[in-house]
Structure formats: structure tokens, C-alpha cells
Amino acid sequence: MELKDKKVLVAGSGKSGISAADLLKKAGAKVTIYDGNEQLDRDAVAAKLEDKKDVEIILGELPDTVINHTDLMVLSPGIAIDAPFVNLVRDAGVPIWGEVELAYVVGKGKIAAITGTNGKTTTTALVGEILAAYYNDVKVVGNIGIPYTHTALDSTEDTVTVAEISSFQLETIHTFQPNVSAVLNITPDHLNRHYTMECYTDVKMSITKNQSENEPVILNYEDKILREYAPKLHNKIIWFSAKRALEEGIYLEGKDIIYAMGGKKQVITTTEDTTLVGIHNIENIMAAIGIAMSMQVPADIIKKAISKFKAVAHRIEYVDTIHDVIYYNDSKGTNTDASIKAIQAMSRPTILIAGGYDKKVLFDDWAKQLSGKIKCLVLLGETSGQIAETVRKYGFENIVFTESLEEAVKVCKEKAEPGDAVLLSPACASWDMFDSYEQRGDMFKELVRKI
Numbered sequence: 221m222e223l224k225d226k227k228v229l230v231a232g233s234g235k236s237g238i239s240a241a242d243l244l245k246k247a248g249a250k251v252t253i254y255d256g257n258e259q260l261d262r263d264a265v266a267a268k269l270e271d272k273k274d275v276e277i278i279l280g281e282l283p284d285t286v287i288n289h290t291d292l293m294v295l296s297p298g299i300a301i302d303a304p305f306v307n308l309v310r311d312a313g314v315p316i317w318g319e320v321e322l323a324y325v326v327g328k329g330k331i332a333a334i335t336g337t338n339g340k341t342t343t344t345a346l347v348g349e350i351l352a353a354y355y356n357d358v359k360v361v362g363n364i365g366i367p368y369t370h371t372a373l374d375s376t377e378d379t380v381t382v383a384e385i386s387s388f389q390l391e392t393i394h395t396f397q398p399n400v401s402a403v404l405n406i407t408p409d410h411l412n413r414h415y416t417m418e419c420y421t422d423v424k425m426s427i428t429k430n431q432s433e434n435e436p437v438i439l440n441y442e443d444k445i446l447r448e449y450a451p452k453l454h455n456k457i458i459w460f461s462a463k464r465a466l467e468e469g470i471y472l473e474g475k476d477i478i479y480a481m482g483g484k485k486q487v488i489t490t491t492e493d494t495t496l497v498g499i500h501n502i503e504n505i506m507a508a509i510g511i512a513m514s515m516q517v518p519a520d521i522i523k524k525a526i527s528k529f530k531a532v533a534h535r536i537e538y539v540d541t542i543h544d545v546i547y548y549n550d551s552k553g554t555n556t557d558a559s560i561k562a563i564q565a566m567s568r569p570t571i572l573i574a575g576g577y578d579k580k581v582l583f584d585d586w587a588k589q590l591s592g593k594i595k596c597l598v599l600l601g602e603t604s605g606q607i608a609e610t611v612r613k614y615g616f617e618n619i620v621f622t623e624s625l626e627e628a629v630k631v632c633k634e635k636a637e638p639g640d641a642v643l644l645s646p647a648c649a650s651w652d653m654f655d656s657y658e659q660r661g662d663m664f665k666e667l668v669r670k671i
Contacts, residue, residue, distance in 0.1 A: 221315070221325065221626035224248035229314075231306070232296025233260065233277075236319050238268045239367035240294045245271050245375055247326060252276040252286060256305065287312050294322050294348075297388035318392025319369050320362070320385060325395065327372035329357075329379030332511050335390065335427050336404030336440075338558040340364075342496070343404060343504040344384035345532050347511050350525040354517045355380045363389065380515070387423045400439035400514045402507050406445040407557035421445055431455040440503060440508035441466065458514065462499050464477035470506040477506060479513055488513075489523045496531055498565035508667055534661040536562050536645075541667045544638035547668045550645035551661030555579070556586035559647035563589050568641040570594050573628045573664075575601035576648030583610040586647050590616050596635050598628045600651040625653070625660065629667040 226249045230241045231659045233255040240452065242418070245253050250506050251274075257629045258280030265279075268271040278286065282305045293309050293316050301316075310316060317325075324331070332351070334344050341364050348360035359369040359375065362384040375381065383398070406421055439446045441461040450457055458481075459469035470479050475490045488509050491502060505526060512522050531537060534552040541547070547567065553559040559574065572594045583603075590597065599607055600622045608619050620635075622628040632642045644664045654660040 221292065223326070223591075225250065225291075227252070229254055229286065229290045229293040230296075230311070231255075231293060232299055233257075233265045233268070234296060235300060236296040236298070236367050237294075238265075238317050238370070238397050239369040240296070240322055241275065241451075242270045243322065243326065243369045243373060245269075245275065250274070252278060252290075254282055254286070254305075255277045256280065256282075258360070259276060275576070282308070284308075287314065290314050292317060294319065295392055297386060301391050314659060316392060317394065318389055319367055320383070320389045320396055323372035323391050324393075324397070325369035327368075327376045327379075328377050329381060329382045330515065331383060331398040332400045332402075332515060333362075333383045333398035333427055334402045334404070334507070334511070335387070335395075335424055336387045336402070337407045337424075338561065339404045339500060339504045339507070340384045340386075341552065342501065342532050342535055343402065343507050344382055346504065346508040346526070346529050348382045349529055350512045350517060350522050351380050351382060351506060351515065353521050353525045358382065362386075385427060387420060390423050390426050393426065393430075393441075395430060397432075398427065398435070398437070400436055400511050401427045401431060402511055403427065403440070403446060404503065404507055405440050405443045405557070407555065417445075421449060423454060423527060425453070427451055428453055428455055428525040433647070436510075436514050438507050438514070440507070441469070442503075460503065460510055462502050462506065470510050472502060472506070477502070477509065479509060479519070483607050489526050493527045496529070497536060498561055500561035500565070501531075534657060536565055537661070537665075539665050541671075542668070542671050543634040543636075546641045548641060548643045548645075549661045549664050551650070551657045551669075552642060553645035553647060554649045554657055556581060556583060556647045559645040560586055560589050562643060562645040563593050566593060566641055566643060568639060569637075570641045570643050571596045571598060571632045571636055573598045573600070573625075573632065573642070573644045574646050574648070575599040575604045575607055576607070576646045576650055576660075577652040578602045578655045579649055583607050583647065584613075587611040587614045587616065590614070595640070596620065596632075598622060598631050600625065600628050600653070601646070603648050607647075625663055626667055628634065629664065629671075633671055 228249045352358040359371040363386045364384040436456040441459040476487045537549040539547040550562040650660040
């Protein structure tokens with residue numbers, strides 16, 4: 221679609237919506253920003269724009285007259301695709317794109333796209349550093365922090381874009397076609413949005429839907445859902461595994477991470493040559509190797525980049541050691557599977573802070589991990605009661621309820637003994653008490669540093 225002079229409705233006035241509106245303005249479109257929150261300040265919304273001239277801002281209810289004169293709507297990922305006003309726009313025959321589709325349509329160059337329930341940010345950041353060590357123009361975008369729409373117009377045929385793509389963003393792609401894709405894992409998450417695991421899985425796997433048969437997808441062989449879904453895929457599959465040797469793919473053998481392809485095997489790196497901890501991070505490294513090798517990065521460059529890479533913020537992030545108690549910030553553990561991986565990575569008796577926004581998931585598998593690892597569970601947020609009820613089913617009784625993160629950290633300080641660890645890994649999103657998991661993690665780090 222030619223965007224010049226098109227009337228485009230941007231739904232959402234957050235980071236994604238504003239970035240999309242800026243891109244559309246530069247592309248010559250006539251932009252209207254809509255946000256259902258009538259309490260917002262129009263001037264404050266307009267102030268976020270690079271160029272607010274001739275941009276209409278509508279708050280509250282969306283008039284039919286606007287819908288009837290719209291050529292395209294760009295939907296921010298935080299807005300459900302079945303929201304009432306979205307249904308009205310769809311029923312009016314207006315095409316609905318997401319920010320990823322918009323960026324892809326105007327962007328140039330090669331794309332590596334990464335999704336999965338957990339590990340996306342670490343893998344995306346690592347792939348970005350590996351590719352930046354080989355290619356001259358690499359942009360790392362998407363759910364990792366910088367909207368894809370923010371960099372798309374600056375891309376050229378020589379640009380390599382590494383994009384972290386969430387399920388919310390994948391709901392609104394149409395022609396998006398990465399040169400290499402990766403699905404790291406699929407475990408229950410966001411069922412309040414996607415309703416069923418089947419729907420959630422289909423959305424995640426749609427990252428491959430426009431790829432050609434020669435464009436690879438990197439998949440985790442140890443993920444049962446991915447193994448069962450693989451026969452439906454038409455493109456080339458490269459498996460990775462941390463538990464078994466593969467005839468072709470990336471796998472762990474002792475301390476060696478091996479890349480096997482076309483009858484040849486080579487050791488790319490070792491588990492000792494990285495600062496990342498936990499088997500889940502070994503899986504992230506293997507996925508990154510699969511992507512980098514598929515994009516023709518030499519093995520020696522991959523090895524060097526991996527050795528230099530540091531863990532991303534909020535993902536089992538070391539905060540401080542106080543009186544021989546180590547504090548870890550895993551605020552990005554926003555679902556049970558991510559939190560399980562953080563718990564498994566702990567090598568000390570651990571006091572765990574958990575609980576938060578209710579995404580309508582079960583905590584049974586997570587609760588089973590506490591025995592032998594967690595000495596005390598400190599709960600806060602909407603899910604406190606559900607989590608406590610679940611862990612008690614499995615015999616865990618040492619539970620403390622708190623009303624705030626400040627109180628939770630205070631309890632941890634009082635209960636921790638030398639040799640212990642304190643881990644913030646909520647197994648829940650942050651939206652009941654915080655604007656984001658970043659805000660939650662930053663507050664935790666600040667509270668720890670005040671001890």
C-alpha cells in the first residue's frame with residue numbers, strides 16, 4: 221500500500237503508537253491518533269510526536285465518521301484485536317496492520333525475527349551483538365525496547381534488523397517475511413488475551429507463515445509443542461537441543477556447543493566461555509548460533525561475541541551481595557515458565573518474591589519447583605491468594621503475604637541468612653501494581669541498594 225496521502229488511524233498513544241504515527245507522517249500519510257482513555261491530555265499526547273502539525277487526536281469514543289473516512293488502521297500491540305472499536309473498524313472494511321507490518325512494508329534489508337514465551341530479549345540482544353560484530357548496519361528492535369517503526373525508514377538494502385516479536389505483535393502481521401525466524405519455546409502465557417493454548421501457539425508460529433521453503437526457522441527440540449507443530453511448517457527447520465545430540469542442528473555435548481550441518485560438526489563455543497547462567501541461557505545461546513550461522517556469520521566471530529555478552533537487565537540480573545546474601549532481579553520472569561528457569565538457576569537456599577497481575581494461568585508446574593530450592597515464599601499482588609492455595613497443595617507452607625514491593629524486600633532482609641539468595645521472579649506480569657516489569661525491577665534494585 222502506498223502510504224502517501226492515505227488517511228491512517230493510529231490506535232494507541234503509547235510508545236508504539238507514537239512511533240508509528242511519526243513514521244506515517246514522514247511517509248506522507250494523514251494521521252489521526254485515537255486512544256480510548258478520555259482522561260489523557262491531548263497536548264501531552266501531541267508533545268510526544270516529532271511533528272504534531274495536522275495530526276488529529278481523538279480521545280474516548282471513536283466516531284463513526286472517522287471510521288468511514290479511514291484508509292488504514294495501525295493497531296498498537298497493547299490493544300486486543302477483538303476490542304469493540306477494532307471490530308467496528310474491521311466491519312467497515314478498513315485494513316488493520318500492526319506496527320511490525322507497517323515497519324516491514326516501508327523497511328529494507330534482511331530481518332532476523334525472534335519469538336517465544338521466554339528468552340526473547342536475551343536472545344535478541346545476543347543476536348544483535350553477534351551480527352553487529354560482522355555487519356556494518358545492524359538495528360535491534362521490537363519488544364526489546366526500540367519500536368521497529370522507529371528505525372524502518374532509516375534502513376537500506378545493507379541493513380540487518382534483529383527484531384523481538386511478541387504474540388501481540390504477530391496478531392497483526394500480513395506480509396511480514398523474516399529471512400530467519402526463531403521460536404524459542406511455547407508455554408502458557410497471555411491466555412487472558414489469546415484464550416486457548418491452540419490460539420496462542422498458532423499466533424506464535426505465524427512468524428514463519430510468509431517465509432519461503434529455503435528461509436529457516438530455529439526451533440527448540442525439547443519443546444513438546446514445537447515438535448508436534450513442526451510437521452505443519454513448510455520452511456526449513458533447524459533444531460537446537462540442550463539435552464541430546466542431533467544429526468543436524470545445534471546441541472550441547474558436555475561443555476561444548478556444537479553446530480552440525482551437512483555431515484560436518486564444529487564446536488562453536490563452550491558453556492565455560494559465557495557469563496550467562498542456567499540451562500535456559502544455553503538454549504538462548506544455541507538459538508542465537510542458529511540464527512547467526514544462517515546469516516553467514518563466521519564461527520570465530522560468533523564465539524567472540526558470545527564471550528563478551530552480558531545478561532540483559534531484569535533477567536536473573538545480579539543486583540548486590542549484602543552480608544553474604546545475593547540479591548537477583550528477575551522481574552522479566554512474567555510467566556511461570558520464565559520463573560521456573562530462574563528458580564532452577566539458583567544454587568543457594570532462596571527466598572522468592574512472587575505474585576502480580578492475573579493472566580488467568582495455573583501455577584501448578586511452577587509450585588512443584590519450590591521444594592528443595594525455595595526456603596520462603598514472599599507474595600504480593602493480585603495472584604497472591606491463588607499462588608498460596610496452589611503451593612499448599614504441594615506441601616509448601618512457609619509463605620508471607622505483603623502489600624507492597626517495599627514490604628516484600630523488608631521481609632526478605634529480615635529472613636535471609638548468610639549463604640542465602642533473594643530472588644524477585646514474580647511468575648506474573650506487573651500491571652496490577654506497576655507500569656511495566658522494568659519499573660518493578662528498577663524499584664527492587666533501588667530498595668535492595670538502600671539496605
